[in-house]
Amino acid sequence: MKLFLSIFLILFLAQSSHAELVLPKILGHNMVLQQGASVAIWGWADAGQEVIVEFKGQHKKAIADTKGAWKLYLNPLKASFDNASIYIKAGKEQILLNHILVGEVWLCSGQSNMEFAMRKLAKLKPPAGANWPVNEVAEANNKSLRIFLVERKKMNPDSTHSGWNEATAPALGSFSAVGYFFAKELQQKLKVPVGVISAAIPGSGIEPWMPAEAMLKENFFNNTNGDSTHRIKDASGKFYTTMIESLIPFSLKGFLWYQGENNCFLQERLEYTYKMKSLINYWRTKWENNKLPFYYVQIAPYYYSKAKDRPYTVYSEPEFWEAQAAALAISNTVMIATTDLIEDPADLHPVNKWDVGERLATSALSNTYKVDSQPAMGPLFKSAVKKGQSFIIDFDYKGTGLKSNDGAALSYFEVADEKGNYHAATAMIKNNKVWVNAAGIKNPHSVRFAWREDAKANLFNAEGLPALPFRTNNKLKDQFNPR
Template identity: 45%
Template sequence: MKRSGVVAVLILLLCCFGGYAEVVLPKILGNGMVLQREKPVPIWGTAAAGEKVTVKFNKQTKTTTADAAGNWKLMLDAMPASAKGATLTISGTNTIKLTDILVGEVWLCSGQSNMLYEMRKNSKVNKPDTMTTAYSPVDEIEHAHNPQIRIFLVTQKNLAKPDSTHSGWSIAQDSALRAFSAAGYFFAKNLNHDLNVPVGVVCAAVSGSRIEPWIPETAFAESPYFKRVSKDSAQVSGADGKFWHRMISPLAPLAIRGFLWYQGEANMTETVSYIHKMQLLINSWRDAWHEPTMPFYYVEIVPYYYSKMKSTVTISPQMLPRFWETQSQVQNIPNTGMIITTDLNDDVKNLHPPFKWEVGRRLELLALAKTYKKPVVYSGPVYKQMHSSENKIILEFTGVSKGLISRDGKPLNYFTIAGTDGVFVDANAVIKGNTIEVSTPSVSKPTAVRFAWSEDAQPNFYNKDGFPAAPFRTDNPLKFNPTDN
């Protein structure tokens, strides 16, 4: 054999039995991570075809063999929470040791800029006038040194190839925390406090992103609804799945408890089409994790002057409340929930308001109640039904809890009423027990009421637990059935 041929064979052998044969892990599996408690935990990666891979963690030892494509996956048995760091060892022709691994609760948060809104921005906002905590949440970075809270920030590039240092996870402190989602962090902080278990949060969000790129493009092609509206290209603009492919799909099958979503500003001119997109997103993500009822909790977008923005379409002050109504209907999809944020913008000219600590707190209370089945209040008043009585309309609500109040002690605001002419005017709204009586002298036979039906609405109608009422209209409200296509 010629010398050149010998060299070629040696190179081929080195490729087969050297670097190509090594066990390689995805970026999301790394030092300092949190494994989901009380669920089977997938560990996966690549190796040479047919290579035996062994995983050891605590008292468990599991073995599998890489398939013909070099992919392998095995499952660790479900485990209780553990705040004591342990080593996860993965062995093939090489050995990888992931250190300081905890077991607890893991959540994935995603969306656009208000979810991405970093803790470094949180540290620069004005401090609230009154706080019940020992220090202001604005100063959280100075106090955050809890090793039971771990974070992982996904970018559009960092999941593309493995990292031999296995260093993507961090304790929620210092520079790593400064760059991390404020809403995601405060969710984790509250959850860690209330459950007393380690919490890991993965954030995959992109500023300004519409919902479409977070959905696999095949979902649109298979959707009966979007097949019908496909002639309207605006309905599926940007449906290329690029964020799904780069930032969500590579995370599966990481064992997690559920999803947190804060997006909608980029789609707020939509109604029914956005609900169907949310349904596609929720179903696609649940399918990727093979859990058809995985919790999905999301955030109502805040009051903002959209009508004063430069836009290619005309935006009225009522378009935002219609989108709030749209968002609320997504809750008809099983195992979902939404928090209200009409009180969480101190300047309706600001699309990126502070108070992300309260966004995180409300999301955590929602999860505590619906996922962890804790007896906590997580919602304000939600319109249930109405009936007319002489010259008044009487409104009934769920989410009353301890009772209804005006938060500032002033007359309830942002209520309007209309008669048979359909013209809405400002109305007097009075709390009567657990109901609201709405009337005005100028409307003798009222037929409908609207509440917070304007983009700048920041009403004072709350329950006594401190949660704001959800915006609503009694006339022709949007109704969504998740079984409709």
């Protein structure tokens, strides 16, 4: 299926003799270009036309092909707070893009919890003593933090070259809160301009964010029944075509992803893990960089078990968390936990998006930029060793040590007996591992932790990040092939 943008351009160029030189919407005033990378500049002109691009002393040329498309790359740039201009010329047509910065650029995508707009913060009523950024939109005045909101029906090229904005009111009010707080934290630590692009649609599954071919490359989907394949073809590509493909090949540092509620309602498990693999691999391929970081968010605790006419239990969401966590086997991925950030599990859209954004920034600062000694995520189950009637549990991402976040005994640990029935267990930190024991269980078989939709467990690392829920008899992880 041809991109609607291409169709638009064919008609546009055929009918107008006054707009031979056209740029994609993502290239515009106020944008941030990725430092240290070959930066793509592209567009459309008359077939065979020479296009000249000048920026910061660089002078580049390209020739439009038979369809009028042209593309060139600027040499890697150094971060700069100086507002500069890009000059583009083709024949008698000229474009001047102003207020251009060079720094770090990230793309955030997903469904409603990523789309959650900054303006909603002003309506919140913080609990007594809470430090909630309810006035952030009104007070924000950082002109070197730039935002681009991908609006599905407004990605056609136009002569205004608009779309990028400084992260101030009123544009900031409509922008992703997760994306903004991520960018704000990143800039404070890196001391460079930051640009963040938000492409998110409430209620969207993962499938519309990639074409069917991305999933059908996987043997897993080709070996499923015909109904599943048919559903993939029906659901795929809708938002990718209009909201992601139109950004390629704009140079990025990485991706942020907050999505899954829709697929959790469908009770997907291993199927979702493979869909994440398909999405990650496809996006990386299209951006021609198989190492681009992909940092994503554990879907927030929610009372799925209380949904009407649905066969969910309190364990349905933890099973989906397990499917999300399995994707960590894919290179250069991190998943942040949200189990401690929820005020009310009855709310599918928890308001605390600032900590989500800051945790994603911590992942980037630690894992991508290597400038932060903090672990990239909370403690992640690594191994379990059975010793008598106890299990000794070890973790990755322990930071400077495991701890009880509230000083109380560790909570939400359970041990299964020979019949697979789970019983509440005692757990304690010893030698920076967790020792788990259930009284009266002579032959324990497995351990699970925080294994219910509303669990608010207290096992953290010393840096303040919660451990991710897990069960030691995780069969899904063994069924997933990340390669």
